[in-house]
Amino acid sequence: NAGVTQTPKFQVLKTGQSMTLQCAQDMNHNSMYWYRQDPGMGLRLIYYSASEGTTDKGEVPNGYNVSRLNKREFSLRLESAAPSQTSVYFCASSEGRSSYNEQFFGPGTRLTVL
Amino acid sequence: GENVEQHPSTLSVQEGDSAVIKCTYSDSASNYFPWYKQELGKRPQLIIDIRSNVGEKKDQRIAVTLNKTAKHFSLHITETQPEDSAVYFCAASKGSASKIIFGSGTRLSIRP
Numbered sequence: 001n002a003g004v005t006q007t008p009k010f011q012v013l014k015t016g017q018s019m020t021l022q023c024a025q026d027m028n029h030n031s032m033y034w035y036r037q038d039p040g041m042g043l044r045l046i047y048y049s050a051s052e053g054t055t056d057k058g059e060v061p062n063g064y065n066v067s068r069l070n071k072r073e074f075s076l077r078l079e080s081a082a083p084s085q086t087s088v089y090f091c092a093s094s095e096g097r098s099s100y101n102e103q104f105f106g107p108g109t110r111l112t113v114l
Numbered sequence: 115g116e117n118v119e120q121h122p123s124t125l126s127v128q129e130g131d132s133a134v135i136k137c138t139y140s141d142s143a144s145n146y147f148p149w150y151k152q153e154l155g156k157r158p159q160l161i162i163d164i165r166s167n168v169g170e171k172k173d174q175r176i177a178v179t180l181n182k183t184a185k186h187f188s189l190h191i192t193e194t195q196p197e198d199s200a201v202y203f204c205a206a207s208k209g210s211a212s213k214i215i216f217g218s219g220t221r222l223s224i225r226p
Binding site: 033040041044048059090099105106107108 | 120123148158163218
């Protein structure tokens with residue numbers, strides 16, 4: 001069991017470039033999440049998906065789009081990267097559709113936007 | 115929406131002493147409060163959680179208390195050890211909903 005995997009691990013972009021962060025889980029979980037982590041700001045929810053085929057905005061969705069491709073995969077897209085999107089991005093998944101279930105995090109993607 | 119505030123942002127304690135981290139939440143409908151630990155360079159992991167029908171929960175050296183009236187909850191670590199050094203995040207949610215909102219984190223350092 002690999003758990004939650006993310007690619008890439010590191011990425012440097014120029015302002016205005018686009019990219020997609022990939023996330024996959026092999027635990028047959030229903031819910032998946034994307035967070036960003038900035039110093040002193042904790043983990044802020046960008047988007048989440050309570051089940052295959054559904055997505056909802058979190059606390060800081062502006063500048064991002066997501067796709068729940070199937071039950072396993074949940075991708076995060078930056079259409080036109082900005083320096084303010086420099087951050088560490090974590091994907092997470094949980095078994096049920098409610099938040100009572102433990103969230104399992106991926107290893108993170110460190111993104112720098114110049 | 116829900117807002118979670120966490121204090122202090124940094125905490126340094128002598129090995130063997132106790133550490134307390136406090137959080138407040140704004141939405142009285144929140145009923146689930148997990149705590150996550152993130153070691154340096156690692157991913158966050160759940161260490162303990164509490165539901166609103168319980169006032170206190172304990173797991174070995176870690177305990178969490180909840181005061182629904184005041185809308186605050188706390189993490190207590192007793193007999194601290196070097197491996198307790200990490201960033202700790204509190205969070206709150208309405209359990210029936212998928213999303214949880216995290217606090218800003220507390221960096222705990224254990225002095226030898």
